[in-house]
Amino acid sequence: MLSLREHERYRRQTMLFGDEGQERLKKAHIFVAGVGGLGSPVSIYLAVAGVGTLTVVDKDVVDLSNLNRQILHGQADIGKKKVASAEEKLTALNPDIRVNVIDTTIDETNAARLVGNADGIVDAMDNYPTRYLLNDIALEKKIPLFHGAIRGFYGQATTIIPGKTACLRCIFPCAPPKEVFPVIGATPGVIGTLQANEVIRYLLGTGDLLANRLLIWDGMSSRTEEIAVTGNPKCPACGSDRAEKIPEKKEHSLNGRKK
């Protein structure tokens, strides 16, 4: 049930999807991996929309050079843990939601546990190894992965629905090289907002998701384009030809549990 305060808070959006839609958002739990350039707008828009539980993970400390794009953090947060700053801001924006914060590095030993019973994973990471890991967890748990990535004035986004769409490894079998990437804050603003919009519509079950569609944002000419993507049967993460890889994985997790 929505409280009186929630009714008033969400009045302008329940005009779109009713109390029923709002209840759906309230019941949802979304895992946001990273609260940097992408994670800032993603978590802000999910919080103010009333997504009931947000779990936010990041290992970093706020640095002055983050502030051109990481709009969840400000001058006064320099030196603070990003998740502490995120918790403070998100709770201040909307005290009617629950914000769980975890100050850690996402790796193969903890990823599945950190994601827990979340209804979806937002990829707001800055590297492909962690993205591939989140992709594996999303496939394993059969929950969507909302992918976004940026560089300079350019960005990309797609929504991965396990069993229905290409997975992240089908689309990007090889990671681009690591670098200190240039960026203007408006770029993760555009892509992160798109990701939040995907999450909201996935939870509401409305509209057309970026499923099997890679959206490309060209901020130099203000154009968006799309590339149709398809699953790769030989994909090492989700393909039908990966039979020999599955037992290996299962053994791993069994061993982990025995310990």
Place this chain on the structure above:
Amino acid sequence: MTAKIRFFARFRELLGTDILVEVRGKTSLLDQVKEIATKNTEGYDAIFDEKGAFREFVILMQNGRRIETAEAGTVMVADGDEIAVFPPVAGG
């Protein structure tokens, strides 16, 4: 008899957005993209490695269909083709 080569993101900054090319008989995707990229050293180096093969992360599409870059030397450019060359980005 023309085909359109479309570059995205950083490739676009280095090599241009849409390049129209004359389709003259048998030119592979690899040779076609290479020919265009040769006009800008930085652009060429962004797409191809020292051996002249596509860098492994480059995404190549022919009329919306993914072409494995390792096979681009054996796939021919045809009249009316739209070839997309795209670098995934990694930042967050």
